Amino acid sequence: MSGTAEDLKLRMALVTEEILARTPENNPEPTLDRVAEVMDLMGSPQQTFGVIHLTGTNGKTSTARMVETMLAEMGLNTGRFTSPHLHDLRERIAIGGESITHERFLAAYDDVLPFVRIVDEKSVADGGPKLTYFEILVCVAYAAFADTPVDVAVIEVGLGGVWDATNVADGLVSVLTPISIDHTRLLGNTVESIATEKVGIIKPDSVVVTGVQTHEVMEIIAAETEEKDASLQAEGVAFGVLEREVAVGGQVLSVRGLAGDYTDLFMPLYGAHQAHNAAIAVAAVEAFVGGGEQRLTDEVIRSAFANFSSPGRLEIVRRSPTVLVDAAHNPAGVEALVEAVRESFMFGRLVGVIGVLAEKDAESMIALLEPVLDHIVLTRTTSPRAVSPQRLGEIALGYFGEDRISVIRDLPDALDLAAGMADDGGMSGAVLATGSVVTAAEVRMLLGRSAT
Numbered sequence: 160m161s162g163t164a165e166d167l168k169l170r171m172a173l174v175t176e177e178i179l180a181r182t183p184e185n186n187p188e189p190t191l192d193r194v195a196e197v198m199d200l201m202g203s204p205q206q207t208f209g210v211i212h213l214t215g216t217n218g219k220t221s222t223a224r225m226v227e228t229m230l231a232e233m234g235l236n237t238g239r240f241t242s243p244h245l246h247d248l249r250e251r252i253a254i255g256g257e258s259i260t261h262e263r264f265l266a267a268y269d270d271v272l273p274f275v276r277i278v279d280e281k282s283v284a285d286g287g288p289k290l291t292y293f294e295i296l297v298c299v300a301y302a303a304f305a306d307t308p309v310d311v312a313v314i315e316v317g318l319g320g321v322w323d324a325t326n327v328a329d330g331l332v333s334v335l336t337p338i339s340i341d342h343t344r345l346l347g348n349t350v351e352s353i354a355t356e357k358v359g360i361i362k363p364d365s366v367v368v369t370g371v372q373t374h375e376v377m378e379i380i381a382a383e384t385e386e387k388d389a390s391l392q393a394e395g396v397a398f399g400v401l402e403r404e405v406a407v408g409g410q411v412l413s414v415r416g417l418a419g420d421y422t423d424l425f426m427p428l429y430g431a432h433q434a435h436n437a438a439i440a441v442a443a444v445e446a447f448v449g450g451g452e453q454r455l456t457d458e459v460i461r462s463a464f465a466n467f468s469s470p471g472r473l474e475i476v477r478r479s480p481t482v483l484v485d486a487a488h489n490p491a492g493v494e495a496l497v498e499a500v501r502e503s504f505m506f507g508r509l510v511g512v513i514g515v516l517a518e519k520d521a522e523s524m525i526a527l528l529e530p531v532l533d534h535i536v537l538t539r540t541t542s543p544r545a546v547s548p549q550r551l552g553e554i555a556l557g558y559f560g561e562d563r564i565s566v567i568r569d570l571p572d573a574l575d576l577a578a579g580m581a582d583d584g585g586m587s588g589a590v591l592a593t594g595s596v597v598t599a600a601e602v603r604m605l606l607g608r609s610a611t
Contacts, residue, residue: 167261174268175248184242184293185544189322193278193287194294198327200274201298204305205328208238211447212328214316214357215336215370217492218436221428221469222336225440227313229455229463231256233448238304238312240297240325245471245600246609252300254307267303271295293317297324311447321359332446333361333389334439335369338376339491351375358383365389366446368398370439392417392451394435398442403434405503414438417451424464429473430499437464470608471599473499477606480581481506481589482574484599488516490523496593500531507587510577511535514570514598515551516544522554524594529558532591534580536565538573540597548573570601 162170182188198205211226213219220241227239236255244250252259259267275298279289290298297317304312314330316323338354354376361367367384369377371394384391392398401420403412409427412434413420426437441460445451471486473496483504487496500509511532515521528535537551552566567573574592581588592602 164261167265170265171249171261174265178248178292178295181295182288182291184291184317187293187318187322187324188288188291191322191324191327193282193290194297194324195327196278196281197271197274197290197298198301200277201271201302205301207305208309209311209447210328210330211311211313211332211334211443212316212325212330212360213314213334213336214320214323214360215334216339216353216489217487217495218336218370218432218439219315221433221472222334222436222440222443223313223315224469225437225463225467226334226443227253227256228466229440229444229459230311230313230447232459232463232466233455235310236307238300238307238309239314240300240312241315242293242296242317243596245596246604248296251296252303254303254309259303263303263306264299267299267306270306271298271302274298291324294324297327301328316357316360319353319356319359321356323360326360329362329365330360331365332443333365333367334443335367335372335380336436336439337370337491338372339489351379354379361387361389363387363389366451367391368439368442368446370394370435390451392442392446394438394442397451398438400431400434400438403431410434410503412437414441416441416455417445418449419454421455421457421460424461426464426467428467428469429503430495431502432495432499433469433472437467471596471603473503474599474603476603476608479586480578482578482602482606483589483591484602485591485593486596486599487524487593488519488595490520490527493524493527493593497527497531500591504589505587506589507585508533508581508583508589510580510588510590512538512570512573512577512590512592512598512602513551513555513594514538514540514592514601515546515594516542516597517546518544519546519595521546521551521594525551525555526558528593532559532563534563534565534577535559536567536573536577536580538567538570540570540595540601542595542597545595545597570598571605574602574605
């Protein structure tokens with residue numbers, strides 16, 4: 160594919176509209192059949208590279224980015240598929256650590272489209288749906304990774320595991336970050352039902368790397384691992400965080416991997432949850448490159464840790480006043496966020512800007528935020544799934560009281576109000592914007608941050 164940069168951007172915008180017109184990712188169709196058939200027609204591109212496959216409830220994207228960074232430091236050509244994106248659809252598909260170019264995305268889309276049309280027609284004729292938005296992106300990602308080609312792809316599930324579209328690939332390493340309650344409409348309302356879906360990514364003879372889980376979840380993981388004749392490596396047993404302390408701009412930690420200890424590593428990310436994500440990532444990389452028996456070099460590990468990034472995850476996007484954004488969108492995520500804020504920052508006044516999407520546990524999130532916020536501004540993003548600020552205000556009233564609540568219809572106005580309130584706290588005033596990935600993304604955009 161060729162053309163000027165403007166031509167490519169225009170075509171990309173049109174293709175994005177085509178993809179967005181399909182069934183959205185918050186309403187997936189629970190089957191692998193359509194994606195599998197496209198892959199078969201294309202000659203199984205997803206089998207041309209090694210795969211590290213990640214699922215869980217929180218921490219997937221951060222862990223995926225960490226894994227990718229370490230693999231790249233080892234000289235491997237990497238692909239990464241994560242979701243959702245913050246600003247640009249192309250963020251979901253990265254090659255060599257960078258978002259896929261317009262040209263590469265469009266070339267992969269053109270390669271995939273004829274086969275998608277065949278499968279769409281067959282599915283519709285049988286009374287079924289066309290490929291969904293998310294399924295199309297998975298097909299494009301796998302085609303692009305095969306065409307590059309990449310040595311290894313780090314793949315984050317979109318939702319669940321068993322029937323997630325990414326699961327047409329066979330992970331040599333299956334990673335399970337901590338599993339908790341989320342997406343109950345689709346995955347079930349118990350951790351056991353959710354875990355049963357997520358362990359579906361475990362493949363025969365693979366290595367399973369899991370973060371700390373509840374006893375009930377761990378039993379499900381262990382049973383699936385045994386059934387698939389896979390090898391189970393659990394945090395707290397085979398690997399884990401040895402020590403950590405807060406440092407300027409992040410934290411310093413020591414971790415035990417599957418093949419050795421790595422000490423005094425600086426990481427420019429905040430919170431104990433990110434330290435645990437890092438330990439999981441180290442174990443996953445060791446499992447992939449040496450079966451868990453080959454220690455990573457000090458040069459690789461130190462350079463990778465220093466370069467870890469996770470946009471939209473307790474990220475400082477402005478100074479004076481400080482504005483932080485975090486994509487926490489469920490109670491477990493907010494709990495980790497609150498712990499990290501308490502540990503890493505000393506704000507004289509902290510004002511929250513909160514926007515939540517429908518079907519999320521807004522009340523639990525607001526209740527968890529109350530101890531660290533001096534004032535809460537309830538608002539909404541541009542998402543059609545956003546809960547109304549008035550409803551959020553009603554929920555917050557019982558936790559914050561009338562004097563600590565502001566209800567503002569539009570996010571830009573809410574951010575302006577919160578920044579003014581933070582300024583009243585002097586040099587130590589700050590704003591924390593959270594409640595959904597969309598909230599984090601739109602605040603980043605309002606403050607001039609682009610996709611990374």
